[in-house]
Amino acid sequence: MTKTAAIVGGGVIGGGWAARFLLNGWDVRVFDPDPEAQRKMDEALTNARRAMPGLVDVAMPAEGVMSFHTTIEDAVTGAEWIQESVPERLDIKHKTLAEIQAACLASAVIGSSTSGFKPSELQDGAANPGQIMVCHPFNPVYLMPLIEVVPSPATNAAHVTKAKETLTSLGMYPLQVRKEIDAHIADRFLEAVWREALWLVKDGVATTEEIDNAIRYGFGIRWAQMGLFDTYRTAGGEAGMRHFMAQFGPALKWPWTKLMDVPEFTDELVDLIAGQSDAQSGHMSIADMLRIRDNNLVAMMRALKAQDFGAGALMNAHEQHLRAQSGLDARVADIADVSQPLVTVHRTVPLDWTDYNGHMNEAKYLQAFGDATDRFMEMIGCDAAYIATGGSYFTAETHIRHVDEAHAGAVIEVRTQVLMGQGKKMHLWHEMYEADRLLATGEHFLLHVSLESRKPCDPSAEIVSALERVAVAHAALPSPQGAGRAVGQRP
Template identity: 65%
Template sequence: MEKTAAIIGGGVIGGGWAARFALNGWAVRVFDPDPQAERKIGEVMANARRSLPGLGNVALPDEGEISFHPTVAGAVEGAAWVQESVPERLDLKQKVYAEIMTHVGAETIVGSSTSGFKPSELQEGMPRAEQIVVTHPFNPVYLLPLVELVTTPINHDVLIARAKDILTTLGMFPLHLRKEIDAHIADRFLEAVWREALWLIKDGIATTEEIDNAIRYGFGLRWAQMGLFETYRVAGGEAGMRHFISQFGPALQWPWTKLMDVPELTDELIDMIADQSDAQSGRYSIRELERIRDANLVSKIRGLSRTDWGAGAIQRKHDRAIEAAAGLRRHVDEVEDLSQPILTARRAVPTEWLDYNGHMNESRYLEAFSNASDRFMLMVGCDEQYIANGGSYFTAETHIRHLGEAHAGAIITIHTRLIDGSGKKMHIFMEMRDDAGEVVATCEQVLLHVSLETRRTAPPAPQIEAALAKVAAAQAGLPMPEGLGRGVGAPR
């Protein structure tokens, strides 16, 4: 039962859930009567495999197996989590729940992807209704972290806590709504924007493309990393939110929008919207648009991760949660065998690291090795607090040898050998291998300990000297690595 998820309904959202679970190491059991379901989910999985591993800096767990089942009962049997993603018809959902609840275990969490129905509507008349919650995600489910967890008073605290924990282990952010409301939170915002957009098109103010440009080139990017209220707080300047409200609050009384009204969706208006959308995006297939979207989202979230902000902060937290299972440690005392080169990186190669030759760009080798040497610094005690107190290492010399190719999606590992850790110097040799075990590159690096106050070399703190001495003593019996001290251009 542990780490087995059942997906009931394998459309866009169900397929995204399948990918999110499977790529985080869960076995996934799918039920969907559509004869094309396996093909469609296979295509979604292909896109997810291409994009999701590149979100983080730690390789995901081994992918879970996806199986397809002809009945709801067969799919949900033994599942720890059931995710319902059938069409938005309450009668259909209740019919499906009647069957689900007959066959699931007493500890199974049953979540609904519904974007509008309240959990009380789904629970009504169901046996063990306290196991049913709303877990409303956003497309693509395998990339976007937000999931609205909506509960009712009959959902007990233990189940809610377990649901939050499972969603968090999937790299998601469960936003818990303790009071249910139609369309939850996020879709109410989307509905407001959608209504206003329909009026702008009907009144001839803007086309579909112009409306999308207003969002993607402006406030959409801003909202992605700071939300609504924090954005407006910043807009208030040094005086903050109170000043913003006093300055812009009166605008709420002005007739800027038609949010309380919506044009009738006549055939004429539907044709106008569809024609404009075709003109805007019709040259791309849906799969091409998905790949473009995924690449953009990966790049944005990775960018936000560098500043530990917004969705990037969720990803960094997810990385930290799985790094120990990947064999990465945070101090040399945690390493089981110091007599061998130490694992200092295990990650997937993201698409943004590729160059025009279709393999990893040489600057990204340096980035990967730099991150690995940063982890080694962390492991010997040169952590954020130590650096904040004025001590650090500066790189004095780096020599990278490119011995093979690394391609998008490849899992690369870097092991670090300490050659000399005496005095102010830290001399290390790193070896990068691909997922086939082949050596892709090596990096020899000399770093010097400095005082950040004087910006000059200085002896490291005693605890760092001790950690380096411990590693050096443990690795003293290793033969010198091939390529050590090799000059540029020297024969291999």
């Protein structure tokens, strides 16, 4: 059954929330009195549809339905999750939360996107304070996984558990803040760095571009994978954090920073910073910068995903959740009817799979078909656990035909037919489709090999049984057009 989220406040953050829910299969109901709200929301969704599916190597669920409503009551009625993202004024939030609670389900989670207010401040005077908590995201919400979940002592513990489970199912990381505190956790770091940066610009030590370069060419790259404490732990060498603290701890007493003070925001300072910022990146539109930002975020998180590290490990966990939901983790033994080609890949073409011609790079066709072969191997039992025992299939020959173009964002499906599966030999035929449009074919011939001797050997009886079951069933299928072709062969 489709779940429903209500978004109250459809600005940059509200639009990001809407995209995160919508692209994970939720229906989304939006209230925002701004007459431009739908246009702004559509822009956020366009960016999200382009970037978000590239985080995982399996297709996202079918997109939910988004609707716009003229009252808070209409928007929140029946919703399981309600996200408030109205302006950061306590009186506006109190009024909005009162309207929400007058119409919403008592079981609904009410999350506030506030970066500054504590949950107890939001709950003051509320009819049901137990269902209100802070769920503070980071921009862009459809890509950045961190959500600071901040309850107060009055927040219902069951609602907190439900909130964390929901956020995890959306591919996010719910960080429960142990105590109410102004600005929560992450923004306190950002505020400290921001204050110091303002002084460096004001005092003429560095320009806005030089400060940004210090971050993006230096510690920012390390922080993206390790955070703060792991970065310093490795800086201590083999002795770790104790050595680092002993060596650099005394420096904390030096008067380096002005973190407890902030320069006055005079017109001169604002003009200085705005002018430097325009000189730094004014050659790009904001829309261009957002697309570049999303490209880079997806590429960096995909790199971390390959290492199963940091935010990448979170993406892998979400991918496994999506695979289980779609049935793509099934084994041959679990499939009642194997008489038709088996779906071995169902995914979106990510941004970094395209080339200078604007379509999928030929190397990525090989990757997709290689993934299909790997998936089929898993389906017949040649998985990581089996390979660890010393046996696997090696590809001896590959032939790919490029039939039509695939572009970034296309949802592709690879269907695999067994042309021969007997003894040590496995001959697979892959067809890649976008809906009913054939994009490419891949033909793979593999041999089962001993990883110790690196020579062909018989697979286990279980693998032989599963492979032969599919091969026998697929023998009744017509021979695929193009099977056995050589390069340049005429039709």
